[in-house]
Amino acid sequence: MNATEIAVVVLTASALETGRTIAGRLPNARVHGLEDRVDDADVMFRDTGRHLTELFSEGTGIVGVCAAGILIRTLAPTLAGKHYEPPVLAVAEDGSAVVPLLGGHHGANDLARTIAEHLKVDAAVTTAGDLRFGVALDQPPPGYVLDGPEHAKAFMAALLAGQSVRLESPTDWLSQSDLPVAEDGALTIRIDAAGPGSDATTLVYRPQNLAVGVGCERNTPDAQVIGLVMETLAEYGLSPLSVAAIVSIDLKEDEPAVHAVADALGVPVRVFGADRLEAETPRLHTPSEQVFREVGCHGVAEGAALAAVGASGKLIVPKQKSARATCAIALAEHLLDPGQFGRARGRVAIIGIGPGDDAWRTPQADACIGHADHVVGYGLYLDLLGSAIDGKQRHDFPLGAEEDRVRAALNIAADGNSVALVSSGDAGIYGMATLLFELLDKGDTPAWKRVDVAVAPGLSALQAAAARTGAPLGHDFCTISLSDLLTPWPSIQKRVKAAAEGDFVIAFYNPVSRRRTTQLAHARDVLLEHRPADTPVALARNLGRDGELVRFVTLSELDPADIDMLTVVLVGSSETRLFATPDGRQWMYTPRGYAGKLDSVMQDLSA
Secondary structure, three states, rough: OOOOOOOEEEEEEHHHHHHHHHHOOOEEEEEEEOOOOOOOOOOOOHHHHHHHHHHHHHOEEEEEHHHHHHHHHHHHHHHOOOOHOOOOOEOOOOOOEEEEEOHHHHOOOHHHHHHHHHHOOOOOOOOOOOOOOOOOOOOOOEEEEEOOHHHHHHHEEEEHOOOOOOOOOOOOOOOOOOOOOOOOEEEEEEEEEEEEOOOOEEEEEOOEEEEEEEEOOOOOOHHHEEEEHHHHHHOOOEEEEHEEEEEEHHHHHHOOHHHHHHHHOOEEEEOOHHHHHHEEEEHOOOHHHHHHHHHHHOOHHHHHHHHHHOOEEEEEEEEEEEOOOOOOOEEEEOOOOOOHOEEOEEEEEEEOOEEOOOOOOOHHHHHHHHHOOOEEEHHHHHHHHHHOOOOOOEEEEEEOOHHHHHHHHHHHOOOOOEEEEEEEEEOOOOOHHHHHHHHHHHOOHHHHHHOOOEEOOOOOHHHHHHHHHHHHHHOOOOEOOOOOOOHHHHHHHHHHHHHHHHEEEEEEEEEOOOOOOHHHHHHHHHHHHHOOOOEEEEEOOOOOOOOOOEEEEEEHHOOOHHHHOOOOEEOOOOEEEEEEOOOOOEEEEOOOOHHHHHHHHHHHOOO
C-alpha cells in the first residue's frame, strides 16, 4: 500500500470534527463520509459495507472514526493473511482512543502513534516487538524486504527472552531502535543484496537497490526472458528481492516478456527514450553499433540499468545473452524509488459509469477511476463522478467531440500516464470503446499502440431500463440506434425490418433528436406490421438521475413527440406481457418459456 493513501471514514456528524483533525495531520488523507449523515466530506458513499470492502481490497489504509466492531464485522470475510493487510484503525468519535486493528506489521502501529500524538492520547499498540524495542522486525520500512519472514517470530522471541543482536549493516531504523545491540550478540541482522537469506539466528533484509535492464526481440517467449534474469541473479549471488524495477527502452514498453519478468519479481517496469540511453554510452561495458543502428542507442540492457541507478551507481553485471534476449544489472548507492526514474507504461481504462448514479457504478470502474491520474470525457459525465475524481486532472470535451476525447486520452497515456476515458452506460455499447479500438487499429501513431488498454463494463441504458420495468429482456432481444449520423438510414431501415420479422424485443437508442423526428415513427409503423397493436412499450428517461421517469404505452400509442434523446425505448415482442401488482405497480416481462415447459413436464408425469 502507498502510505499516502488513507481514507478517514466517518459515519456520523458527531465524528466529523475528529475525522477532519486526523485527515489534516496525514499527507493525502481524505475524509470519506456516509451520505445523509455526514455533510461536506471529501468523498461521499452510500453503502458502508461495500465502501469499506472496496477500500480494503484496493490496499487503501482505513481510519474508521467509529466503533471497532463495525470495521471488524465488515472486513472479517475479506481477510487473506497477516502479511497482506493494509492498515485498519478504529478511532473513538471524540478522539479518546486509537486502536490499530489490522496491518500492525504494515504501518498500522506507526500510523496509530502518529494519530494518537496529534490527539494527545496513547495508541493502543499491542504488538510485543513494538512495545519492547520500538521496531517490528517483520515490518521493515519501505525499500527493504525481509528475506525469510517465517524466521521473524522465533527471532523476536529470542530477543524478548534476553538475547542480544549484532548489526552487521547499521541503518537509522535499526540503530535508533531499542534493540539490545552488542558486538558479540548471539543474533545477527544483516542488510545485503547478496548472500544467503534468513535463518533461526539471522535476519537478512534485502535493500531494493538493483535495477535490471532487459532487452529482447519482439515476441520473445516470456520463459526465456524470465529464465535469463533469474539465472543471472543466481549466478552472481544476487537476491531477486533486491530488484527495484525492470528497465528497458521505450520501444519495449508493451513487450509482454518484459512485463512478465517484472510480474515474476513483483516489481514495476520503467522505460527510457533512446536519447537517454545513448547518454550512458561512455559507461557501457559492451556498446554495440548494430544496436545503435536498430534502436538509436548503443546498449539497451546496460544503458537502461545505468540510467535507473544514476551517476553514482555502477554496472555490476554486464550484458548477459540468451538466444533472443539480454539483461544487465546495476547497483545504486541508495534505495531506488521507481517513481523517480524513467516512466511507466501508459494506460487507458475505458470506463462505463452507467447512468451516473454511483450505486450503479461497478467496483471495477471505481477502481480504474481511483488509479487514474487523468480523466477524459464529456463534461457532464465527469460532473456525475463528483468527488471520485477530486485531485485528478480533468480534460473536459463537449458533446460531439468523441474522437477528440479518444485522441486526447491516447496522447496523454502515451506520455506514461494512467488515464480514465469516461463513457456513460457501458463503454462498449454505443460508447467510447469502439472508437478507441478503431483508432488503434487504423491509426499511424506507434506510441498509441504501446499503451496498455483495459475496458471496465458499466450498466447499460437498456439494462437499467429493463431493471426499472421488470424483465422485458427475458428472451431474445436486440439494440438499434436510430441515429443516422454514423449509420446510413437505409441500413437502419433494414435492421428495423429484420428485427420486426424476427420478433425480437428491441431497445431503441437515440430514438429522436431536434432535427430527426421521423425515424421512430417509421420503426413503429414497421413493427405494427409484425406484432399486435397492444404490444407493451417501456419509455425510460433520465435513469439513475434527477427527473427519472418510467412509463408504459402500447405500440400503437407510441408518439415520437413524447420522447427525447435521454429516453430509451423498449418495444416488446409478440410474447411480451404487461401486468399490475396489487400495490399498483406495472411490470413488463418477456416469458422465456419456462412455464410452458413445466406444464409439459407435469402432463408427462400425470400420463
